[in-house]
Amino acid sequence: MLVFGYYLLSKLTKSTLDFDSPLRLKLLYGVAGGLFSLILMNFSVLIDQIVIVDLRLVPVIINSFFFGGLPAFITGIIITVGRLIFGNRTDVYIYSYLYAVISISQLLLMPVLKYYSGTKRLIIIFLSVIIPTVFTITCILDSVYFFETIVIVIYMILGTIICHYLILELQRSQKNFIYFEKMSKIDFLTGLPNRFSYDKNSERLFKSLDQPVVWLFLLDINHFKPINDTYGHDIGDLTLKLFSAKLNLQPYIKNHIYRLGGDEFAILLTDYSKEEIVQIAENIRKKILEIDIQVEGQKIDISASIGISNSQKVSSPVELYKFADIQLYEDKEKYRTAYYKNSTLN
Structure with a gap:
């Protein structure tokens, strides 16, 4: 669903999933990522009577990797607000603070991430999201045990890798299409329009x-x-x-x-x-x-x-x-x- 959402957005805006996208598109992907996260909350998996896992933070990671800190920050803030509005558990404020911290961290990481690309950048972004999440649920809330923590981490890793790979393939397909479309209009020898x-x-x-x-x-x-x-x-x-x-x-x-x-x-x-x-x-x-x-x-x-x-x-x-x-x-x-x-x- 998440990958399809990004694909649909790229088609509607006729843009590529690119780190150098215009500001208006970054804002749009930030808002869209937040909405995707709110939807993903409704597709949670129940581990036991207390602990549930979902992919609500994956759009933050994806936006941070492909579009930069601003879209990831916007996505995180929307998750925070959504948690405050729709959350009905006593720990709603703690989770809201967690999402706010993750959102701000994506902005702060951008000057560092520009020196990294590919797998290294994805790992740094993932750790910046998963470490405060695990710390919150194990140390502050003290409501999740070792097994549940491992399940949450594995679930996030799989969700991130799958979405990242599929969107990366989508990005490559878009760039190849744009390249061949451009080349179909250009004379190869002279570089003039054909x-x-x-x-x-x-x-x-x-x-x-x-x-x-x-x-x-x-x-x-x-x-x-x-x-x-x-x-x-x-x-x-x-x-x-x-x-x-x-x-x-x-x-x-x-x-x-x-x-x-x-x-x-x-x-x-x-x-x-x-x-x-x-x-x-x-x-x-x-x-x-x-x-x-x-x-x-x-x-x-x-x-x-x-x-x-x-x-x-x-x-x-x-x-x-x-x-x-x-x-x-x-x-x-x-x-x-x-x-x-x-x-x-x-």
Whole structure:
């Protein structure tokens, strides 16, 4: 139940079970841990006519380990208040003091615990909870004998280990999911957002209620296939990386660049005038020409063809792409014509 509660919270808040979680999430997990503890009180196991054991303090340990002292403190205070309100035994005040001491100890331990991780940190937190608990029930209350004490300690150890392991696995699964989700949106070679990210963002821009004018640049590296075939794929990959890096250096298009596949790139911009877009395109062409690749003392010339379209005369991202692709083809033909004329003259 406890593990399911943390899993449900992480899903609802779309967050990971992390020591560096934002303050609002730490407060939320602290309160939730306290509520879990109050629920766990109702699932006690009766050892004899007097002694019962439960896992009410496990959320304190779990919160302290995964989220820090503040959530554990909040959980402990809620247990204390709950014990005062719902407790009906003569020792209710002693137990309330015990839970308050445990709560404060979690805050005091945090400066020390930051130097420990994994099993050591869990052991320190567990001891900070179990030692005052055993001391209270054996020395102050004098109501529990050796056998009952051993049962309580074993029950707490098993509850802590099982919950810790399951939540640790949940944490790993969450981090793996976030990592693979992120990687599914990124082009591995260049580090730029990929075709999937482009499709999602172009759809989002078209669906926005306050729809801005969307400008799409399609870029294609001229003579990329001959570069690949002549100098090898390692030089081809280097060309793609340097091309991407050069684009990313331009502040007006940084974070708006996508690699669609092969040597085709896209840039999505909004709310620029036609004159500004023309200037941006010219700046891109000039910057691309600055790319310097030398192979055995021979410089490889890198240039790009560009096709541009905007959303004013289209109704979907597909049409936006189609018109930009047509412009890209025309620009590439102009480049080829100029290139071959220049080759003939030379």
